[in-house]
Amino acid sequence: MSTSSYLIRGATIGAGATTDILTHGNVITAMGSGLDAAGAVVIDAQGLVALPGLVDLHTHLREPGYEQSETVLTGTQAAAIGGFTAVFAMANTNPVADTAGVVEQVLALGEAAGYATVRPIGAVTQGLDGQRLAELGAMATSRAQVRVFSDDGKCVSDPLLMRRALEYVKSFDGVIAQHAQEPRLTENAQMNEGEVSARLGLTGWPAVAEESIIARDVLLAEHVKSRLHICHLSTAGSVEVIRWAKARGINVTAEVTPHHLLLDEERAETYDSRFKVNPPLRRREDVLALREALADGTIDIVATDHAPHPSESKECEWGAAAFGMVGLESALSVVQETMVETGLLNWDDVARVLSITPARIGSLSTHGQPLTVGAPAHITLVDPNTRQTFSRQRLAGRSLNSPFLGLELPGRVMATLHQGYATVLDGILIESDIVAAHAEAVRRG
Amino acid sequence: MRHLLSTTELSREAAIELLDISEDMAAVADRENKKLPALRGKTVVNLFFEDSTRTRISFEAAAKRLSADVINFSAKGSSVSKGESLKDTAQTLSAMGADAVVIRHGASGAPAVLAASGWIDAGIINAGDGTHEHPTQALLDAFTMRRRIHGAGSRGKGLDGVSVTIVGDIVHSRVARSNVWLLKTLGAHVRLVAPATLLPVAVDSWPVTIDYDLDHALAESTPDVIMMLRIQQERMNDAFFPNPREYANVWGLSTARWAKLPATSLVMHPGPMNRGLEISSAAADSPQSTVLEQVANGVSVRMATLYTVLTSTREVSA
Numbered sequence: 001m002s003t004s005s006y007l008i009r010g011a012t013i014g015a016g017a018t019t020d021i022l023t024h025g026n027v028i029t030a031m032g033s034g035l036d037a038a039g040a041v042v043i044d045a046q047g048l049v050a051l052p053g054l055v056d057l058h059t060h061l062r063e064p065g066y067e068q069s070e071t072v073l074t075g076t077q078a079a080a081i082g083g084f085t086a087v088f089a090m091a092n093t094n095p096v097a098d099t100a101g102v103v104e105q106v107l108a109l110g111e112a113a114g115y116a117t118v119r120p121i122g123a124v125t126q127g128l129d130g131q132r133l134a135e136l137g138a139m140a141t142s143r144a145q146v147r148v149f150s151d152d153g154k155c156v157s158d159p160l161l162m163r164r165a166l167e168y169v170k171s172f173d174g175v176i177a178q179h180a181q182e183p184r185l186t187e188n189a190q191m192n193e194g195e196v197s198a199r200l201g202l203t204g205w206p207a208v209a210e211e212s213i214i215a216r217d218v219l220l221a222e223h224v225k226s227r228l229h230i231c232h233l234s235t236a237g238s239v240e241v242i243r244w245a246k247a248r249g250i251n252v253t254a255e256v257t258p259h260h261l262l263l264d265e266e267r268a269e270t271y272d273s274r275f276k277v278n279p280p281l282r283r284r285e286d287v288l289a290l291r292e293a294l295a296d297g298t299i300d301i302v303a304t305d306h307a308p309h310p311s312e313s314k315e316c317e318w319g320a321a322a323f324g325m326v327g328l329e330s331a332l333s334v335v336q337e338t339m340v341e342t343g344l345l346n347w348d349d350v351a352r353v354l355s356i357t358p359a360r361i362g363s364l365s366t367h368g369q370p371l372t373v374g375a376p377a378h379i380t381l382v383d384p385n386t387r388q389t390f391s392r393q394r395l396a397g398r399s400l401n402s403p404f405l406g407l408e409l410p411g412r413v414m415a416t417l418h419q420g421y422a423t424v425l426d427g428i429l430i431e432s433d434i435v436a437a438h439a440e441a442v443r444r445g
Numbered sequence: 446m447r448h449l450l451s452t453t454e455l456s457r458e459a460a461i462e463l464l465d466i467s468e469d470m471a472a473v474a475d476r477e478n479k480k481l482p483a484l485r486g487k488t489v490v491n492l493f494f495e496d497s498t499r500t501r502i503s504f505e506a507a508a509k510r511l512s513a514d515v516i517n518f519s520a521k522g523s524s525v526s527k528g529e530s531l532k533d534t535a536q537t538l539s540a541m542g543a544d545a546v547v548i549r550h551g552a553s554g555a556p557a558v559l560a561a562s563g564w565i566d567a568g569i570i571n572a573g574d575g576t577h578e579h580p581t582q583a584l585l586d587a588f589t590m591r592r593r594i595h596g597a598g599s600r601g602k603g604l605d606g607v608s609v610t611i612v613g614d615i616v617h618s619r620v621a622r623s624n625v626w627l628l629k630t631l632g633a634h635v636r637l638v639a640p641a642t643l644l645p646v647a648v649d650s651w652p653v654t655i656d657y658d659l660d661h662a663l664a665e666s667t668p669d670v671i672m673m674l675r676i677q678q679e680r681m682n683d684a685f686f687p688n689p690r691e692y693a694n695v696w697g698l699s700t701a702r703w704a705k706l707p708a709t710s711l712v713m714h715p716g717p718m719n720r721g722l723e724i725s726s727a728a729a730d731s732p733q734s735t736v737l738e739q740v741a742n743g744v745s746v747r748m749a750t751l752y753t754v755l756t757s758t759r760e761v762s763a
């Protein structure tokens with residue numbers, strides 16, 4: 001397969017100037033106006049915004065073990081259609097990603113599929129059981145070069161174990177990504193604890209169960225001088241704790257999901273389990289506080305927590321339904337709706353919170369670089385001027401459990417280039433054998 | 446009324462109309478021939494995912510008095526508990542031609558999911574869902590209060606100005622929720638009395654007065670109605686209260702507390718009772734107690750509910 005070359009004509013770089021972008025292989029070779037198209041595929045990008053390929057620090061790809069929900073291939077297809085060129089795959093697979101063998105397997109599946117760079121996240125504890133440390137060092141030195149460790153889905157609730165994990169990963173500049181949920185305070189929890197849960201008779205998931213763990217962990221991170229990342233911040237109180245910790249100089253970063261930026265607990269009113277997620281949708285005040293915190297930098301990044309489930313896990317009573325929502329395909333549209341349309345962020349900020357900073361937190365140096373000559377050719381082109389009802393046709397993964405179906409949302413990813421070859425063109429996914437062949441050509445150099 | 450899922454859905458007019466139809470049904474029960482042909486040819490399914498012989502029998506008697514065909518589908522111990530989903534069960538019942546499904550389920554919202562699902566076209570009647578609601582229980586409680594207070598002149602009346610004190614495990618009680626909304630709609634003043642552990646954290650948003658102390662509540666105002674809720678002793682294992690003795694001492698309707706109430710104060714309990722825990726035998730068996738009337742009135746109210754749901758014109762689904 002010959003090396004790909006693309007000439008992107010007339011794209012707007014983030015919030016800035018309009019320019020052509022020429023790529024050759026996995027490198028941006030020229031920028032400016034009137035570039036020579038010889039030998040390049042031309043993409044008309046008039047009116048489109050160019051962003052460095054998006055990076056998701058929090059994706060559940062489900063493989064190995066839960067292939068009826070998603071595979072590395074289908075999950076990275078969903079990523080590509082959403083404009084992502086790299087995803088960090090959570091460890092709660094079966095078997096759990098708690099050994100070098102499993103993380104290398106996930107890495108290899110991602111390389112073969114080719115739709116996005118897959119960086120496995122390693123489990124903090126063996127089998128996510130919260131008892132003994134997993135082989136953190138072996139995973140770090142494996143071919144997968146794991147730097148992010150998380151028991152996501154479960155909280156590392158034992159304070160001593162959390163302290164040790166924070167200390168242990170310092171030797172390879174790792175980071176612990178905490179799913180902050182005090183387990184005793186959330187037994188059988190179904191939704192945010194408050195006025196709505198009281199009326200619906202659903203067991204509450206109180207904000208304090210998140211905030212108390214975050215407060216504990218920022219203090220632990222300060223004490224052992226390590227690096228902490230907080231997954232899916234969901235409450236106004238958590239924002240206050242992070243703000244305090246950052247003011248104190250504690251090395252903590254935080255993420256918010258698109259669904260927590262848009263949706264609130266009122267969605268549970270009809271017991272429609274598409275809106276059942278962990279941590280739960282919170283009050284409108286929390287939603288607004290999260291937006292403000294993302295705008296002022298208290299929250300560093302947006303991460304999807306893409307959590308596919310088969311239909312039978314959602315077509316049932318609320319209490320029996322699985323927690324989680326798919327989010328890769330809709331993330332950029334939701335961020336545009338909640339942050340750009342509201343004037344809280346511009347497109348440069350979007351590049352920062354959805355690409356540059358998540359790559360930095362995950363120590364993924366090949367991604368998250370501003371679009372300049374010499375930078376890798378991971379490029380996302382979005383049409384910000386369209387506004388459409390988000391429909392099943394927009395979903396590219398294996399599962400349909402999106403809470404955004406039927407909502408009108410702005411923006412659409414028109415093209416995604418991953419390491420110099422297209423995974424999406426004209427808003428349509430490129431076929432898997434073509435993408436795989438390109439990926440193999442890149443691997444062979 | 447296409448379904449009955451929650452008492453929040455009932456307007457004052459709709460609630461009073463249901464209570465008035467219940468009066469008509471009660472009049473039938475006093476006749477020699479207790480049967481009406483109103484629902485002949487209709488099929489009512491009692492779909493019980495939780496054991497509740499009392500409620501099931503009440504609905505069964507109500508349906509039969511209206512000449513409906515009744516299918517009892519006890520999901521407990523059947524294929525349902527072995528993994529068959531609510532969806533599969535609903536589609537099975539739909540294929541059987543159920544016109545109304547009376548559902549008791551351990552999960553809050555299961556009747557609402559069924560009603561919105563499109564899996565089945567039948568009218569759905571909530572016979573108790575998790576810790577959410579039990580609307581026919583609230584209707585029969587309101588019916589019982591109205592009859593005791595207004596007697597033969599009940600028709601057309603609400604419960605305006607009636608003070609109702611509900612005592613016990615509010616947070617886990619579907620009976621309490623349904624009663625709070627319905628009593629408010631009918632104009633009653635509701636006071637909830639419980640330890641704070643057994644009240645929802647957001648209870649201050651409810652249209653009620655709260656008290657943590659029963660003696661204080663009774664001293665502050667004498668209720669027209671005191672309703673004692675069943676307390677599950679296992680709750681002490683989750684630290685909701687220290688032990689049954691302390692609970693009975695502080696929140697039980699003991700003989701001494703009952704004796705201080707005027708003879709006009711009604712004593713209610715949705716049953717089954719824990720005698721000696723939340724209610725003393727003296728109170729439960731007193732003339733003020735409506736416990737047995739509640740059982741009898743339950744059939745009338747459920748007849749009215751089935752009749753209303755099964756004869757409502759189906760809206761064309763949008």
Ligand SMILES: [Zn+2]
Pocket residue numbers: 152153154179231232278279
């Ligand atoms: Zn999580």
